[in-house]
Amino acid sequence: MADKDVLLVVDVFSNEKDIEKEVIFQAIESALESATVSRYEFPIKARVSINRITGANTTFRRWQVVEESSEFSGGVEFPTTQISLKIAQIDNPEIEVGDFIEDEIEPVEFGRISAQAAKQVIIHKVREAERKKVADAYMxxxxxxxxxxxxxxxxxxxxxxxxxxxxxxxxxxxxxxxxxxxxxxxxxxxxxxxxxxxxxxxxxxxRTAPELLLALFRLEVPEVGEGLINVLGAARDPGSRAKIAVRSNDLRIDPVGACVGMRGSRVQTISNELNGERIDVILWNDNDAQFVINAMAPAEIESIVVDEDKHTMDVAVSSDSLSQAIGRGGQNVRLATELTGWELNVKDADEVNKDSEAILLKLVEEFTQQLNVDQDIATVLVEVGFNSVEEIAYVPSSEMLEIDGFDAELVETLRSRAKDFLLINAIASEEKIETAKPAEDLLTMEGMSEELAYELASHGIITMDDLAEQAVDDLLEISGMNEEIAAKLIMKAREPWFANENSEG
Known part of the structure; x- marks a missing residue:
């Protein structure tokens, strides 16, 4: 390959593929090295260096420096590509294992087969460079x-x-x-x-990621692209239905209306892009309960109960809109759950009301017995929101005095009776715990000591079944207990359960 031809190839590839010339030079050097090696009947190592200005190339044969080995008569395993450290140090005392020594050799004349091989190497290197360039551009x-x-x-x-x-x-x-x-x-x-x-x-x-929906709204809704409206979340059932939550940073802009567009034009454009996916635009609210109510649209919510500890909400809807709230295959409630981050339990409002009434009646009965008051006073306590004797015992007197018909004497009497009830219960529980004895099956269970069995009994765990029903975290409060011991004891206690299941199967 003539020197000018090398420079011409570099220019052509660099201009056509928009790749740096250095990458093309390296590709040609690699190709010439491969062609050089292929001309020998035995394996060799070669290196080709091309002058970046003149295009002249110089070819070197290379030997890698290795330690001598007594297993081979020549001292090295591959004498055509390796040289022993002892011999290499004759000409260069500072050379080390892993280095190379080189001798310049005459560039070979490449025939058609060698030229074709060189071309393939160049094309391969250029493609690698193109891929890397694309990756860098899109990273x-x-x-x-x-x-x-x-x-x-x-x-x-x-x-x-x-x-x-x-x-x-x-x-x-x-x-x-x-x-x-x-x-x-x-x-x-x-x-x-x-x-x-x-x-x-x-x-x-x-095309199924929720982020695609957000990106399309940024593209199709100018107010979103300009930051006047924030899209704060999205949940999708790709190709079927989606929900997005929006909030306006400008009180003059209706975020839902802006995203939907005149006669639904904006949201319809996005829906068409997503194969007809129906999109509900939901108004964001900082109040979690209100946000859930908005997310459950179009279903009308009658009541909602929030459990902060379990991060769940019980959502009550009328019987007529129950199927709408749940959606086909649970789609509506699933998307609302994903959008809000709360675990939502949809319930029939009629059933919830019945359950609530039963709970309130039970609470009235308990207050009547525990505080020794008539049903009217107990009913008032329940109606104003008291759920336990503990609340009555320790709520500030000023709050109870705000209840219609309650005077200082009645409040003090109720608080005193509540405290007495709690004290009596605490003493009875303590006595029960102190006298508690473990059952025989717990005492004789494999891995159980008598001391630990009595300690478990003092915490209300009397039998193996009691122990089997515990979780690991439940036992960690017991002195000397760790997760490993707790897990082993619980699994041992559950063995009879598994045995019964197998025998029934």
Missing amino acids: DRVGELVTGVIKRIEKGSVYMDLGGNADAYIPREHMIPRESVRVGDRIRGYLKEVRTEVRGPQLFVS
Whole structure:
């Protein structure tokens, strides 16, 4: 290959592929090295250096320096590519194991086969450089909307051309179910990641990610793109239904109306992009309960009970709208749960009211007995929100005096009776615990000591069944107990359960 030809190849490839010339020079050097090695009947190592200005190339044969081995007569395992450290140090005392020594050799004349091999190496190196360039260009665009043309479809997965020699891949599971697409169609997707594969870096795109919905709203709704409206979350059942939560940063703008658009034009454009996916635009609210009510739309909520500890809400709806609140296959409540972050339990309001009435009647009866008062006073206590004797005993007197018909004498009497009841119960519980004895099956259980069995009994765990019903965390408060011991004891106590299940099967 003439010197001028080398420079010409570099210029052509660099201009056509928009790749740095240094990458092309390195590719040609690698190709010439491969062609040089292929001309020898035995394996050798070679290095080719091309002058970046003149195009002249120099070829070197290389030997790697290794330690001598007594197993081989020549001192090295591969004499055509290796040289012993002792021999190498004759000319260069400072050379070390792993270094190379080189001798310049005449560049070989490349025949048609060698030239073809060189061409393949150059093409391979150029493709690697192109992939790296694409990966570098898109690395900072992860999380953005990308648009491309479908170039081929394989078993439901889609390969799309983004332009500029950039291809992206949409796995089948990230395509919208039942979406009809054809080669040549123009589609959008959410760039999830740029991943290095065996074939080089690949761009992975999704059409099912909730983030795609957010990106489309930023594109189609100017107020969202300008930051006047925030889209704070999205939940999707791809191709079927979705919910997004929006909030306005400008009191003059209706965020829901702006996102829906005149006669639904904006949201309809996004829906069409997502194969007809129906989109509910929900007004964000800082109050979690109100946000859940908004998210459950179009179902009308009659009441809602919040459990902060379990991060759940019991949502009561009328019998007529129960199926609407739950949605087909539980879709509506599932999307609302995903959007709000709360575990939602939808219940029939009529059933909830019946249960509530039963609970209130039971509470009235308990107050009547525990405080030795008539039913009218007990009913008033329940109606104003008292749920236990503890609350009556320790709530400030000033709060109870605000109840209609309650005077200082009645309040003091109720508080005193409540405290007496709690004290009597505490003494009875203490005596019961002190006299508690473990059952025989607990005492004789494998791995159980008498001292530990009595300690468990003092905590109300009398039998093996009692122990089997415990969780590991329940036992950690017992002195000397750790997670490993607790887990072993519980599993041992549950063995009879498993034995019974197997015998029944």
